[in-house]
Amino acid sequence: MTAAAPFQVQTTKFPVRARGGIVTANHPLGAAAGAEMLAAGGNAVDAAVATLLTLTVVEPMMVGICGGGLAHVRLPDGTHEVIDGLSAAGERADPAMFTPVSDHPARYMEAEGRLNDIGRAAVAVPGSLAAWAMMHDRHGRLPFADLVQPAIRHARGGFKVTHYLAGALHDSLAYMGDAIDPAFAAIFLPGGKPLAPGDVLIQEDYARSLEAIAAAGAAALHGGRLGQALVDTLAEGPLPAARLTLADLEGYAPQVLAPIRGHYRGLDVYGPPPPASSGVHVPQMLNMLAQYDLSAMAYDAPERLHLLGQVMRRTFRDRNRYSGDPRFVDVPVERLISEGYALECLAELDAEDPLMPERAGRESTDTTHVTIADGSGMIVSATFTINGLFGAKFVVPGTGIIPNNYNWNFDPRPGKALSVVPGKRVPTSMAPLILTRDDRPVLALGLPGATRIFPSAMQAILNIVDHGMDLQTAVEAPRVWSQGQELELEPAFHALAPRLEALGNTVKLVRHIGGGLNAIRFHPDGTMEGACCWRADGTVLGLGGGRAAEGVRFAITAPDSDPD
DSSP states (O other): OOOOOOOOOOOOSOOEEESSEEEEESSHHHHHHHHHHHHTTOOHHHHHHHHHHHHHHHSTTTOOTTOEEEEEEEOTTSOEEEEEOOOBOOTTOOTTSSOBOOOSGGGTTOBGGGTTTSSGGGOOBOOHHHHHHHHHHHHOOSOHHHHHHHHHHHHHHOEEOOHHHHHHHHHHHHHHTTOOOHHHHHHHSGGGSOOOTTOEEOOHHHHHHHHHHHHHGGGGTTTSHHHHHHHHHHTTSSOGGGOOOHHHHHHOOOEEEOOEEEEETTEEEEEOOTTBSHHHHHHHHHHHHTTSOGGGSOTTOHHHHHHHHHHHHHHHHHHHHHOSOTTTSOOOHHHHTOHHHHHHHHTTTTSOOOOOOGGGOOOOSOOEEEEEEETTSOEEEEEEEOSSTTTTSOOBTTTTBOOOOGGGGSBSSTTSTTBOOTTOBOOBOOOOEEEEETTEEEEEEEOOOGGGHHHHHHHHHHHHHTTOOOHHHHHHSOOEEOSSSOEEEOGGGGGGHHHHHHTTOOEEEOSOSSOOOEEEEEOTTSOEEEEEOTTTTOEEEEEOOOSOOTTOOOOOOOTTOOOO
């Protein structure tokens, strides 16, 4: 009997290997902005800030200066810090300011009139720009104004719309229906027609806003002209309790946090602490899977995929129970990441999964991620978003700024773990991870995708550690996901649905799980390798070459001299 052929991953993109630095981002112009900073003598933090600011121009559906997120920085001396720039509820926020429409799990987080989703009442206090400025203040090398220039250039000069951006716009317009904001339409529906792939998108108002940021830094938004424009615009909307104030913007401060450290097969796994889930639940899943010889399992073995689904379901039971801002919710971190607790979880894998409890909340899948490293040993893994596609789906007139719709992530009922409370930060599944062995970096990665983020990042780790994949294959390999109901399968696994159903799964066939993962792998010879996947416009740029060797001189021969 002939043995079955091993599973083959069909990759679509190519990795880059370099020594001077690597920039990975989910748009080529974003990656180019970061590479420009490295080439100018900047470090990974400079490159990350420039990349993220440029992504607010070229990925406006995913990220903006009025959003939120996390930046995980590893310094050349081996220390780690997480800069928490997550959005928060404003000082006027009232737990009863929204009216829920249903207690059914599928609609539990919805509010009447979609007020917590679309429009001015949906906006929470932003943190992205403040976090980027803090990261630069702490660790940057180049002038902050220099980091804004690529974003200004692309906003004013325009860039070609990708299929990815055009598709996001199409989906957003369908969701908005007839309630399209005029300032939004002026940018994204010129002449009444939605932008299509290949069209040039110019954002002159936003270019001027970026110039204000180049001059004043985060203060331009957090107290300056741009902040006043945002506050004035929000005052035109409903629900006074939802309106942000200039004091909210001026008082916002990113937090510098210590990461959580887990372990897996000799690797240290560093991730962000609560209110992020990944630093807790990636180690929790890895501790469970460490009890199995995954390398002996075929990558497409139904038993392996079933096991992954069981482990995810069991982990989400804890994630749903303990998710939230640790200032308001008790999260027993040390217990959840302990090996002893993993054994308890394994004993419960076959227990029937309950329906998604109300505390599960929800998150948007629409996010961006960058992974960047320089030649000095500094690494940045950063995930940021405006929450939903195009955030709250309106533009602050005269500024080109798209605010977040982060109030969509709070429970619209009072007295709940995820209820709106002034100052409370939203929970997140963002997973800007960095892995080391013997204090030397091995892997840095992250991706968009809401609750699918940290299980997808975990699978990329398994692909490298247990299945021996090269980086490009590990990043592009098919994924599975479950949080308690269906087991989702990407197309390469669709044919396995009957066998997985026979193992007791309810299977759901999907086009993709999570978004564009990008990663950097660090090799023992001092080189680094970057890769992006097919699920976004991901691009890798590397810095090679370098300056001339010392002592190189050029003799100038006078024109009238005789060489003989």
